[in-house]
Amino acid sequence: MTSQPPFRRRRLGRKLARMRADAGFTLDSAAQALFKTRSALHRMEKGETLVDVHLVKSMMDLYDRFDPDLIEQTIRAREKGWWTTFGIENQGYIDVETEATDVHDLSPLLIPGLLQTAGYMRAMFEAHRLKRTTRWLENDIEVRRIRQLRLVEPDNPLRLHGIIHEAALRTVVGNADVAREQLRHLRQMVELPNVTLQVVPAGAGVPDGMASGFTLLSFSQVREPDVLYIEYATGALHIEDEPEAREARLMFEHVASQALHSAESVALIERVLAE
Numbered sequence: 001m002t003s004q005p006p007f008r009r010r011r012l013g014r015k016l017a018r019m020r021a022d023a024g025f026t027l028d029s030a031a032q033a034l035f036k037t038r039s040a041l042h043r044m045e046k047g048e049t050l051v052d053v054h055l056v057k058s059m060m061d062l063y064d065r066f067d068p069d070l071i072e073q074t075i076r077a078r079e080k081g082w083w084t085t086f087g088i089e090n091q092g093y094i095d096v097e098t099e100a101t102d103v104h105d106l107s108p109l110l111i112p113g114l115l116q117t118a119g120y121m122r123a124m125f126e127a128h129r130l131k132r133t134t135r136w137l138e139n140d141i142e143v144r145r146i147r148q149l150r151l152v153e154p155d156n157p158l159r160l161h162g163i164i165h166e167a168a169l170r171t172v173v174g175n176a177d178v179a180r181e182q183l184r185h186l187r188q189m190v191e192l193p194n195v196t197l198q199v200v201p202a203g204a205g206v207p208d209g210m211a212s213g214f215t216l217l218s219f220s221q222v223r224e225p226d227v228l229y230i231e232y233a234t235g236a237l238h239i240e241d242e243p244e245a246r247e248a249r250l251m252f253e254h255v256a257s258q259a260l261h262s263a264e265s266v267a268l269i270e271r272v273l274a275e
Helices: 007-022 027-033 038-045 053-063 070-077 082-086 093-099 118-127 134-152 166-170 176-189 242-258 262-274
Strands: 102-107 159-165 195-200 214-218 227-232 235-239
Touching: 007 038, 007 053, 007 070, 007 093, 027 038, 027 053, 053 070, 082 093, 082 134, 093 134, 093 214, 093 227, 093 235, 102 242, 118 134, 118 176, 159 166, 159 242, 166 195, 166 262, 176 195, 176 262, 195 242, 195 262, 214 242, 227 242
Parallel strands: 102 159, 159 195
Antiparallel strands: 102 214, 214 227, 227 235
């Protein structure tokens, strides 16, 4: 899979492209008025190159579209992601989740990363065929723990709706102590008003869509499309195609309809913990 520009730059580029189109400018006419080449402006709108604040101000003047948030968005698009301080050059999932307001996580056999304990994470990372150095492993754990802090932010916390299969509760990752700690943590996290966890019971079989997992991320901006994220053995897909994201949402809703309700899911977690 080829790498793509950081999400903040892609989002800014889409916004600039919408402003241009709404103002009735073509790429050619806008580029000429801004003293840019057509290809240069096209790369900016794709998020492939950085845009400076002065140019964005010129665009707002040209398009006659004042947006008070656009300058701040332009500045943020030029900044490196917080995770890079941990030596992680992730331009895929973390930068999208950092900007998202809602996460729908369908994880058939694993506890969603945002709900994992440090012990569970460590066991997962240590079991990976690519052995991490101690520093690499600790950095990965710390980055995931920082991501989890958004669930408990006092203002505008990240909303999470996770669906797992009962097998994820019963699979011992690490050892029995790690498994018990993870189940207790789940029971605690689902008490948050912004966290919903549903479990598909073993007796329900494998609902359509449950065979492989995916994550759907949504944003507060009305015209910002959802992002569909799918991991596979050797990489991941980041899909911003609206029909595919819409189909994924329908599939998620279908699986949710086959899963236990929140209270029933908590009761199942407690039964497994008691066992």
